[in-house]
Amino acid sequence: MPENIQVDLLNDAFNTFRNASKKLEQQYAMLESKIEELNEEIAEKNSAMERTRRLAAMGEMAAKIAHEIRNPLGSMAILATLLERELTHDGEKRKLAEHITKGVKTLDNLLSNMLLFATAPGARLKQVEIKEVIEESVLLTRGHEKKGVSIKCWYEGRTRIMADPAQLRQMFLNIFLNSLDAMEEGGTLTVRTRLDEETMNFLQIEIKDTGKGIPEEHIDRIFDPFFSTKERGTGLGLAIVSTVVNGHNGSIDVRSRHGEGTAFLISLPVAGERRIVC
Ligand SMILES: Nc1ncnc2c1ncn2[C@@H]1O[C@H](COP(=O)(O)OP(=O)(O)O)[C@@H](O)[C@H]1O
Ligand SMILES: [Mg+2]
Missing domain, CATH: 3.30.565.10 (Histidine kinase-like ATPase, C-terminal domain)
Structure with missing residues (x-):
């Protein structure tokens, strides 16, 4: 084989090799950035999961607290209503008792909404x-x-x-x-x-x-x-x-x-x- 043909062949082989390695380099860089993106995505999902877990725990706690507050609130409502009845002849004091009843009702409503929101129970038809x-x-x-x-x-x-x-x-x-x-x-x-x-x-x-x-x-x-x-x-x-x-x-x-x-x-x-x- 003449010498210049050998050189051409070598050159061609060298070019092919260079192109292939350039492509490989590019693909490697792409892969690296994809891995980085995926790592970021995983980190984001992990912290979102952690947030969801915390929120769920908070919801459970809120539901427990709401239940605990409900019982004394029920007694307060009954007592305030009794007081209102007792005070039919004393307008001023009766108004104060009505304030208690209204406050208790507002709290009870707030608790009911919180419980429904935190626990989202299905409808029992x-x-x-x-x-x-x-x-x-x-x-x-x-x-x-x-x-x-x-x-x-x-x-x-x-x-x-x-x-x-x-x-x-x-x-x-x-x-x-x-x-x-x-x-x-x-x-x-x-x-x-x-x-x-x-x-x-x-x-x-x-x-x-x-x-x-x-x-x-x-x-x-x-x-x-x-x-x-x-x-x-x-x-x-x-x-x-x-x-x-x-x-x-x-x-x-x-x-x-x-x-x-x-x-x-x-x-x-x-x-x-x-x-x-x-
Ligand atoms: N009947 C209504 N008339 C005027 N605005 C209303 C009415 N119902 C609801 N809204 C508006 O919608 C908002 C959200 O209502 P709601 O979820 O019950 O929350 P909140 O009563 O605690 O503000 C209210 O703050 C009010 O701006
Ligand atoms: Mg409202």
């Missing part, structure tokens, strides 16, 4: 007379009701559905209390129920107030946990409402005009099952 649940929730707003607010309830047709009464009571209470907060200067809270005419499978509940309404820019956030425009609000009320509605396979819609009032429209399946589309 049984036959429920929704009319009774609404009336009970209206009674629970006693002590919170503002002067000059009237509450009207209208029930059309059948109101018996499969639902978790305790969760529904909390759902109504949260909506009613928000309405009362929104009607500082008085107004009307109207609750209407009726069976969906088309399917007869759904109970529709409208809760409407003549309060200050919700500004448009807030509407998309009102169901977010911890969203509150109130100085001492927790932002848990409507988050719980949304969880309860979803847990019952229902739906919720809100219509509001700033300055005119707010209406919540809730639709709950009568049989407690998913909608059957025919």
Whole structure:
């Protein structure tokens, strides 16, 4: 073989080798950066998992504390009510006793929302007379009701559905209390129920107030946990409402005009099952 052909061959082989090793180097660098990315991802996921674990532990602790506080709170509520009855003839002292009752109710409501939020129990369905649940929730707003607010309830047709009464009571209470907060200067809270005419499978509940309404820019956030425009609000009320509605396979819609009032429209399946589309 002539000498220059040998050199050419060697050159070709050398070039091929150089290209291959360059490619290998590039691939190695890519691999290295991929490994670095993956390591970062794993570290992030680990700390997210740690955060989730801590939050779950906090939730458990909050639930335990809430249970512990509930018992003495129950006794306080009974004693304050007895005191109110004893003091029917002493207006001033009676007002003080009413303050205790109101405070206890606020705390109890806060604890119920915290428990529902932290433990998120599934809905335990049984036959429920929704009319009774609404009336009970209206009674629970006693002590919170503002002067000059009237509450009207209208029930059309059948109101018996499969639902978790305790969760529904909390759902109504949260909506009613928000309405009362929104009607500082008085107004009307109207609750209407009726069976969906088309399917007869759904109970529709409208809760409407003549309060200050919700500004448009807030509407998309009102169901977010911890969203509150109130100085001492927790932002848990409507988050719980949304969880309860979803847990019952229902739906919720809100219509509001700033300055005119707010209406919540809730639709709950009568049989407690998913909608059957025919
Ligand atoms: N009926 C209503 N009228 C006006 N604003 C409302 C009404 N219901 C809810 N909102 C708004 O939605 C926010 C979130 O409500 P909620 O989750 O119950 O938390 P919180 O009552 O603790 O603020 C309230 O702070 C308020 O701005
Ligand atoms: Mg609220």
